[in-house]
Amino acid sequence: MKTSFSYEGIKKKGYKVTRQREIILDILRKANVHLSADEIYIKAKSRSPGIGLTTIYRTLEMLYNLGYVNKYDFGEGRARYELNDTMVETCKHHHHLVCLRCNRVIDYTDFVPQETELITKTISGISRKYGFKVQTHIIQFYGICKECQKRKNKNGRL
Amino acid sequence: MKTSFSYEGIKKKGYKVTRQREIILDILRKANVHLSADEIYIKAKSRSPGIGLTTIYRTLEMLYNLGYVNKYDFGEGRARYELNDTMVETCKHHHHLVCLRCNRVIDYTDFVPQETELITKTISGISRKYGFKVQTHIIQFYGICKECQKRKNKNGRL
DNA sequence: TTGAAAATGAAAACCAGTTTCAGTTACGAG
DNA sequence: CTCGTAACTGAAACTGGTTTTCATTTTCAA
Ligand SMILES: [Zn+2]
Ligand SMILES: [Zn+2]
Ligand SMILES: [Zn+2]
Ligand SMILES: [Zn+2]
Numbered sequence: 001m002k003t004s005f006s007y008e009g010i011k012k013k014g015y016k017v018t019r020q021r022e023i024i025l026d027i028l029r030k031a032n033v034h035l036s037a038d039e040i041y042i043k044a045k046s047r048s049p050g051i052g053l054t055t056i057y058r059t060l061e062m063l064y065n066l067g068y069v070n071k072y073d074f075g076e077g078r079a080r081y082e083l084n085d086t087m088v089e090t091c092k093h094h095h096h097l098v099c100l101r102c103n104r105v106i107d108y109t110d111f112v113p114q115e116t117e118l119i120t121k122t123i124s125g126i127s128r129k130y131g132f133k134v135q136t137h138i139i140q141f142y143g144i145c146k147e148c149q150k151r152k153n154k155n156g157r158l
Numbered sequence: 159m160k161t162s163f164s165y166e167g168i169k170k171k172g173y174k175v176t177r178q179r180e181i182i183l184d185i186l187r188k189a190n191v192h193l194s195a196d197e198i199y200i201k202a203k204s205r206s207p208g209i210g211l212t213t214i215y216r217t218l219e220m221l222y223n224l225g226y227v228n229k230y231d232f233g234e235g236r237a238r239y240e241l242n243d244t245m246v247e248t249c250k251h252h253h254h255l256v257c258l259r260c261n262r263v264i265d266y267t268d269f270v271p272q273e274t275e276l277i278t279k280t281i282s283g284i285s286r287k288y289g290f291k292v293q294t295h296i297i298q299f300y301g302i303c304k305e306c307q308k309r310k311n312k313n314g315r316l
Numbered sequence: 317t318t319g320a321a322a323a324t325g326a327a328a329a330c331c332a333g334t335t336t337c338a339g340t341t342a343c344g345a346g
Numbered sequence: 347c348t349c350g351t352a353a354c355t356g357a358a359a360c361t362g363g364t365t366t367t368c369a370t371t372t373t374c375a376a
Contacts, residue, residue, distance in 0.1 A: 071233070073231040073233070075229075075231070097284060097288060097290050097292075099290075100293065106288060106290070108284070108287075108288070110287070111280075111283075114279065115276060115279065115280055115283070118272045118273070118275060118276035118279070119276060121270070121272040122269075122270055122272050122273040122276060123299070125270030125272060125273070126255065126266075126270065126299060129266075129268075129270065130255060130264065130266065130303075130304065131303070131304030131307070132255045132257075132264070132299070132301055132302070132303055132304060133301045133302045133307060134255075134299045134300070134301040135258065135300055135301040135302070136299075136300045136301070137297070137298065137299045137300065138296065138297070138298045138300070139295070139296070139297050140295060140296045140297075141280075141281070141284060141290070141292045141294075141295045142292070142293055142294045142295065142296070143290055143291045143292040143293040143294070144290070144291045144293070145288070145289075145290055146288060146289030146290060149289070149291060
């Protein structure tokens with residue numbers, strides 16, 4: 001555990017830097033997918049077998065309250081987490097494409113031209129119209145991914 | 159229960175029109191907010207005390223599979239449902255502003271012009287780049303509503 | 317070094333949602 | 347209008363993710 005770049009923010013808020021939290025943060029930092037609490041637990045256990053699932057949840061909540069992780073619901077009945085760009089400079093803000101057939105989630109950061117600009121304008125428009133101060137947003141497109149389009153349509157709403 | 163305008167779609171798919179389903183549909187039709195399964199259950203029970211929560215869940219799932227209701231997660235740990243515009247002509251497609259302090263959810267249908275442009279361009283961009291066929295989307299802005307901005311900031315991430 | 321506040325892990329509790337199953341109902345074929 | 351059957355129902359048990367409880371341990375500023 002060498003990179004201590006973000007621990008200051010944690011200490012400043014009165015939270016303590018523990019071995020468990022270092023491990024969880026490291027796992028999140030290295031992940032390039034959205035992890036569930038349970039997936040983090042498995043990974044953490046292999047490094048520190050005594051760690052408890054409760055600690056995973058508590059740490060994720062702390063990081064969420066600090067605004068360091070995003071928490072997503074892709075309709076699987078459990079949350080998924082990822083460090084956001086306030087924490088990791090390599091993690092760029094992105095949106096999601098969720099396949100309704102295979103449940104795969106595609107992140108995309110390479111927004112179509114003008115998308116970023118349009119979002120900025122939309123946010124300021126919302127602020128003007130509704131007096132609502134936007135902090136974050138979630139944009140998810142649901143549909144059928146390229147691979148699934150090749151397969152035969154099975155039952156369901158798809 | 160007079161309005162039977164949408165029951166044909168249900169029958170056509172091999173589902174039966176039962177008294178319970180009529181009640182649930184009627185509750186959804188009259189609601190002007192997003193209801194949770196439990197809230198629907200309370201309302202339904204006052205009309206038909208014998209109704210079971212299981213039936214609420216099963217009916218909502220059926221309606222979701224038929225594409226008649228939208229299912230949302232606003233981070234409360236339970237789903238919320240509403241009839242969409244395929245079912246109710248008065249219900250227009252909308253996006254959400256979720257207040258992080260008071261948890262109120264504001265629907266808005268009068269998008270700022272840039273927002274409509276954003277959606278159109280993004281969907282066609284996604285189709286071109288990823289071969290992803292978009293069916294629906296969810297756009298939620300999280301922040302602080304007008305009323306809460308007047309109040310003092312308490313602890314938390316806000 | 318040390319003490320108070322914070323964090324930990326195990327176990328139990330919690331709770332939205334699902335499954336099971338025996339009895340009931342809708343509804344189309346006849 | 348029967349009738350048979352597939353669909354539907356409600357109660358109860360169950361599931362699985364998340365939270366709470368509590369006794370013990372750890373962090374870290376003074
Ligand atoms: Zn964005
Ligand atoms: Zn797919
Ligand atoms: Zn939209
Ligand atoms: Zn508010």
